[in-house]
Amino acid sequence: MSALPKLSGPELEIAIRKFALEGELTGFTELRRGHIHDTYVSTWENWSAAGGKKRFLHQRMNDAVFEDIPALMHNVAVVTQHLIDAPVGEVDDATAHLTALRLVRARDGGDYVIAGGTPWRTYHFVEGTLSYDHPKSAEMAFAAASAFGDFQVRLSSLDPDELRVTIPNFFNSEARLSQLDDACRRDPEGRAAEVAPELEAIHDRRAQVPIMERALRNHVMPRRVVHGDTKLNNVLFDEKRDVPRCIVDLDTCMPGYSLFDFGDLVRFTAATADEDARDLSTVSIDMEIYHALRDGYLRHAHRFLSAFEREHMAFSARLVSLTLAMRFLADHILGDVYFKTNRRGHNLDRARVQLRLVEEMERLLPRGH
Numbered sequence: 001m002s003a004l005p006k007l008s009g010p011e012l013e014i015a016i017r018k019f020a021l022e023g024e025l026t027g028f029t030e031l032r033r034g035h036i037h038d039t040y041v042s043t044w045e046n047w048s049a050a051g052g053k054k055r056f057l058h059q060r061m062n063d064a065v066f067e068d069i070p071a072l073m074h075n076v077a078v079v080t081q082h083l084i085d086a087p088v089g090e091v092d093d094a095t096a097h098l099t100a101l102r103l104v105r106a107r108d109g110g111d112y113v114i115a116g117g118t119p120w121r122t123y124h125f126v127e128g129t130l131s132y133d134h135p136k137s138a139e140m141a142f143a144a145a146s147a148f149g150d151f152q153v154r155l156s157s158l159d160p161d162e163l164r165v166t167i168p169n170f171f172n173s174e175a176r177l178s179q180l181d182d183a184c185r186r187d188p189e190g191r192a193a194e195v196a197p198e199l200e201a202i203h204d205r206r207a208q209v210p211i212m213e214r215a216l217r218n219h220v221m222p223r224r225v226v227h228g229d230t231k232l233n234n235v236l237f238d239e240k241r242d243v244p245r246c247i248v249d250l251d252t253c254m255p256g257y258s259l260f261d262f263g264d265l266v267r268f269t270a271a272t273a274d275e276d277a278r279d280l281s282t283v284s285i286d287m288e289i290y291h292a293l294r295d296g297y298l299r300h301a302h303r304f305l306s307a308f309e310r311e312h313m314a315f316s317a318r319l320v321s322l323t324l325a326m327r328f329l330a331d332h333i334l335g336d337v338y339f340k341t342n343r344r345g346h347n348l349d350r351a352r353v354q355l356r357l358v359e360e361m362e363r364l365l366p367r368g369h
Contacts, residue, residue, distance in 0.1 A: 007038075007060070007116070009028075011115075011116050012028060012040060012058075013025065013028075014115055014116070015058065015060070015113065015115035015116065015120045016028065016040075016042050016056075016058055016122070018106055018107060018108075018113040018115055018120070019056075019058075019104050019105070019106050019107065019113065019120075019122045020104060020105050020106065020107050021042075021044060021047070021056060021104065021122070022044075022047055022048070023044040023045055023046045023047035023048070023054070024044060024045045024046050025042060025043075025044055026043050026044065026045050027042070027043050028040050028041060028042040028043070028058075029041055031057070033131070033233070036062045036065050036066075036251070036340075037059045037060060037061050037062050038059065038060040038062075039057065039058070039059050039060075040057070040058045040059075040060075041055055041056070041057055041058070041125060042055065042056050042058060043055050044056070054125075055125035055127065056104060056122050056123065056124060056125050057122065057123045057124075057125045058120060058121070058122050059120065059121050059122075059123075060118050060119070060120055061112070061118070061119045061120065061121060063118065063119055065338065066166055066167070066251065068164070068166055069112065069119045071164035071165075071166050072166045072251060073111045073112045073119075073121065074111075074163075074164055075163045075164055075166060075250070075253055075254065076103065076111070076121070076250050076251070076253070077103060077111045078158070078162055078163060079155065079158070079163070079225070079250050079253045080100055080101050080102065080103055080250065082154070082155065082157075082158045083100035083101075083151075083154055083155070084100045084102070086154040086155075086157060086158075092146065092299065093143070093243065094142065094143035094144075094146035094147060094150075094243060094244060094296065094299070095146055095147055095150045095244065095300070096243070097238060097241075097243050097244065097245055098147060098150065098244055098245065098246065098247070099126070099245060099246050100246070101123050101124075101126075101246060101247075101248060101250065102123060102124040103121065103122070103123060104122040104123065104124065126236050126245060126246045126248075128238060128239050128240070128245075129236035129237060129238060129239055129245050129246065130236070130237055130239045131232075131233040131234075131235070131236055131237070132232055132233060132237065133231075133232065133233050133274075134232070134269075135232060135269055135289060135292075136242065138288050138289055138291075138292040139242075139292070140237070140242055141232075141269055141270070141289045141292040141293050141296065142292040142293070142295060142296035142299075143237075143242070143243060143244055143296065144232055144235045144244060144265070144269065144293075144296065145262075145265060145269075145292070145293040145294070145295075145296030145297040145299075146244075146296040146297070146299045146300060147235055147244035147247060148227065148230050148235070148247065148261055148262075148265060148297060149296065149297045149298065149299055149300035149301035150300045151227060151247050152224065152225075152226065152227075152258055152261060152300075152301055152304070153300045153301065153303055153304060155224070155225040155226075155253075156224065156225075156303075156304050158225050160223050160224060160225050160254075160255035161255070163225060163253065163254055163255060164254075165254055165255070166251070166252075166254060167252065167254070170228065170252060170254060170256070171226070171228065171254070171256035171257060171260050172213055173209045173210070173212065173213065173319055173322070173323045173326075174209055174210050174213050176323050176326045176327055176330075177202070177206070177209050177326055179326070179327075179330050180202070180326045180327075180329060180330040180333075182330075183329075183330040183333040183334050184199065184333060186333075186334070187333060188334060188335055189333065189334070189335045191332060191333045191335075192333050195329060195332065195333065195348060195351075198325070198329055198348075198351055198352065198355060199329070201355050201358075202322065202325065202326060202329070202355075205322055205358070208315075208318070208319060208322065209319075209322070209323075211312075211315070211319070212257050212259070212260075212312070212316070212319060215257075215308060215312075216257060220306075220308050221257060221258075221306055221308050221309055222306075223255045223256065223257065224255070224256065224257065224258045224304075225253060225254070225255060225256075226253070226254070226255075226256040226257065226258055226260055226261045227247065227250070227252065227253055227261050228251075228252025228253060228254060228256060228260065228261070228264075229249050229251070229252045229264065230261045230262075230264045230265040230268070231264070231265075231268040231269070232265070232268060232269045234247060234248050234249045235247055235248075236248060258301070258304075258305065258309060259309055259312060259313060259316035260316065260320060262293075262294075262297050262301075262313055262316055262317070263313075263316035263317040263318075263319060263320030263321070264320045264324075265293055265297070266285075266290060266293055266294075266316075266317035266320075267317055267320050267321040267324065267354070267357055269289060269293060270285045270286050270287075270289040270290040270293060270317075271283065271284075271285065271286075271353075271357060272284045272285065272286050273353065274353075275350055275353055276346060276349045276350050276353065277349070277353055278349055280352060280353070280356045283353050283356040283357060283360065284356075284357075284360045284364075285357065285360050285361055285364050285365070287364060290364075290365070294313060297313075314361070314365040317361055317365065318358050318361045318362065318365070321354045321355075321357045321358045321361065322354070322355075322358050324350075324354045325351045325352075325354035325355045325358065326351075328347045328348070328350040328351035328354065329347070329348070329351040331347045332345070332347035332348045332351060
């Protein structure tokens with residue numbers, strides 16, 4: 001995916017000042033996180049009548065990935081407001097300090113602005129927090145999963161039809177397989193031949209791909225509002241107590257199946273190696289972390305999960321990993337047009353890690369484990 005063009009300081013300031021922020025802008029810095037958007041943090045003095053300092057988070061959204069920005073921001077506004085308004089359910093140590101993201105309105109009253117030809121949004125910065133790519137302990141993994149389970153519980157009262165589909169078929173493994181097949185047919189960079197072993201591994205598991213979509217079509221499980229990107233680093237933890245404070249990155253909040261969130265959390269958080277590791281011998285599943293994630297998620301999600309969903313928790317982790325492998329592999333074949341990369345073969349490395357995770361989950365997580 002092509003990176004957004006670099007901004008000058010004046011260009012960034014023009015975008016920031018389109019939001020309803022008062023006081024004296026004293027500085028801004030880039031915050032490097034995520035594959036898609038560009039993120040900055042601004043600092044303001046005397047931002048209220050009482051004075052003081054406050055920070056805000058600004059994102060220049062990548063409209064090459066999210067082509068329907070109005071729909072995206074509709075979803076973010078609906079979800080954040082619902083989380084603010086939703087009654088708090090069962091509270092435990094892992095969820096007692098959770099807060100929802102809060103958007104800052106533009107000066108024209110909208111949820112986002114256009115500056116320099118690109119869309120921008122602004123959030124209140126959640127102070128005193130840290131994010132982690134890997135859990136410091138099983139207790140941290142349990143807390144993160146509990147926070148995501150609570151997130152789904154609170155959104156269970158939101159009608160999925162109130163949200164718009166911003167990325168068609170984002171959760172649809174069947175569609176992702178079709179996209180991979182199409183990428184192989186097109187093969188614009190001549191890369192398909194070099195990934196024959198990876199394609200064969202996916203082919204061997206084709207029968208698994210439609211299971212969740214078939215369950216949705218047959219009403220065996222319901223559509224729900226899901227987060228869609230439940231990596232551990234999308235939970236902000238209190239920097240002093242290691243308890244969850246906020247769930248972030250709501251761009252893929254859409255109607256989907258609830259276990260996508262659980263599966264994505266497992267494939268990222270319980271993995272023993274980085275998502276783009278080159279030494280596949282280091283790639284497996286930490287079973288202590290897996291069990292912490294399962295128990296943490298069920299701490300709240302037990303309130304709405306069906307018997308089918310409970311039975312397929314382990315399978316969902318395998319399917320999400322397989323689906324992401326298909327996405328990474330298709331992007332590699334097409335010439336790295338979606339995910340940010342740092343080197344040739346970066347997406348291929350990512351695909352290989354996901355396929356190794358699938359193998360390890362098949363070995364360690366039997367059906368219903």
